[in-house]
Amino acid sequence: MENNETKKMKRLGNFELPDFFNYAPYFTLQPTRATGEMQVRLWKELILQYCKSQRIYIVSLEQDFPLFSNPAIERSLSREAKEVFLSALVTEGHAEWMDRNHNTCLILWLRIQDWASYILSFVKENGLGSTMPIEDIRSGFDTRGTELAGIDSIVLMRALRLLEQQGKAAIFKVNDCEGVKFCV
Known part of the structure; x- marks a missing residue:
């Protein structure tokens, strides 16, 4: 039983x-x-x-x-x-x-605006260069073990576009590589 x-x-x-x-x-x-x-x-x-x-x-x-x-x-x-x-x-x-x-x-366990804030804080706290390939945010050495490791590309781009609208980042493309310049 x-x-x-x-x-x-x-x-x-x-x-x-x-x-x-x-x-x-x-x-x-x-x-x-x-x-x-x-x-x-x-x-x-x-x-x-x-x-x-x-x-x-x-x-x-x-x-x-x-x-x-x-x-x-x-x-x-x-x-x-x-x-x-x-x-x-x-x-x-x-x-x-x-x-x-x-x-x-x-x-979105974090809302887009929260992801944007997290990304900006992460860049500031880790003294990352003001310009970096977008893919490094998802899979770079610096993001291992953080919330950003493996972040969905849709979520990441939405957060970066929000930062761009706020004047805190600029997304650019060189050849086939997308990058972002942070204004921190």
Whole structure:
């Protein structure tokens, strides 16, 4: 006979799952306003935490995403529920739909303006040259072990364009290499 503990998912790889992940009703949109709001809040936090810990920037509603099902309790989110939770992140600036049909979502555990501030602080704190190849921000020696290591190119370019609009950076191209000049 199985006890309830064996029917619980506690981890997804190295990520610790919250208790609600093993509660079947949280995989169905809740009709009661207060419960529904709590459910949306919990799912938003879970999606952001998981994506940040696993360095996931793109979530597709058309492909399997580990958080959207719990085989231990035989539950999966409906497409509508996935869209509700991701749309709530979009409303807060923590995600953006990448297509009109809401099939793919760009996850922003840091908002674009926060990424821009992080990049600028990183450049200042590390005394990096005022001009550098953009690819070095994603994969350079100086960014290893930081939030910038492996940053999605879409997120990076959006943050750099914001800095450019603020007069804190200038994006340029030499041959096939894109670079950025920081005004720090």
